[in-house]
Amino acid sequence: MFKKVAEYGSLVRFSHTLFALPFAIASMWVAADGFKSYKLSEALFQAFLIVAAMFTARSGAMAFNRLVDADLDAINPRTSKRHLPAGKMTKKQVSFFVIVNGLLFIGIASFFNSLALLCALPVFLLLLSYSYWKRFSFLCHWYLGFVIGLSPLGAWVAIRGEFALLPMFLGVILMLWMGGFDIIYATQDQEIDIQTGLHSVPARFGRKKALQIALGSHILMLLAGLVFGFYFALGWIWWVVLLLMSISIFYIHVYRKSEDLDTMNRDFFLANVFISFLVMLGLIIWVIYV
Secondary structure, eight states, X not given: OHHHHHHHHHHHTGGGGGTTHXXXXXXXXXXXXXXXXXXXXXXHHHHHHHHHXXXXXXXXXXXXXXXXXXXXXXXXXXXXXXXXXXXXXXXHHHHHHHHXXXXXXXXXXXXXXXXHHHHHHHHHHHHHHHXXXXXTOTTHHHHHHHHXXXXXXXXXXHHHSSOOHHHHHHHHHHHHHHHHHHHHHHGGGHHHHHHHTOOOHHHXXXXXXXXXXXXXXXXXXXXXXXXXXXXXXXXXXXXXHHHHHHHHHHIIIIISOOSOHHHHHHHHHHHHHHHHHHHHHHHHHHHHHO
């Protein structure tokens, strides 16, 4: 059983949930005002449900992506050893995993409020739809960022049962950050994307220009963060967060710039985790001291 669980965890790469989860936790924390009016058991239960919703939504979407891309993965040397093309799992098993995660996600939403339950299925379908975007538009990178960027809004809706500007703003920041990162990640598959007719920024504009576009997306993220801090009067805490984010982006894009794709992607993976936790920590401290 543990081997099977590990196999599914490897299929969907649970570690990548660390990119969006801190944004969702930050949004949850602000929406609940630091859980000041909650009993400890209630706060822990709400937090557990939101984390569970994140895991099931992302796991279902990633498994669906593996299912849709199975034939493409088989002809790509970088992905040919993934579970489906390598024969480690069957399409039936992966399809079952997608359905189970979708049902769990909707079931978890029912514990929150009527708006969360109403949005659950459309959100899950939006997450699944990413897998098809790269077949017709190079904007797929930012579409991935958009669907991942729904996580702060989802956490807010789960707590308050309403839409709000603050989590939407967080979603835009996450969209621009993830869009830029996904462009960099896609440079590994530039030649395969061209051969198979898939649309990506590296396939359309070349590697050098793609990296410039990724940098542009990250600069726009910092500008969005600047507006975010001023609009919601987040004070010095947020400016420290933004400064550290800027240093991180400058360091990776300029100082640590590498021709080795493995090194570059590893560096950006670490930067992703660092920036996500910075945002979470900054907003948690802001709510405590506001």
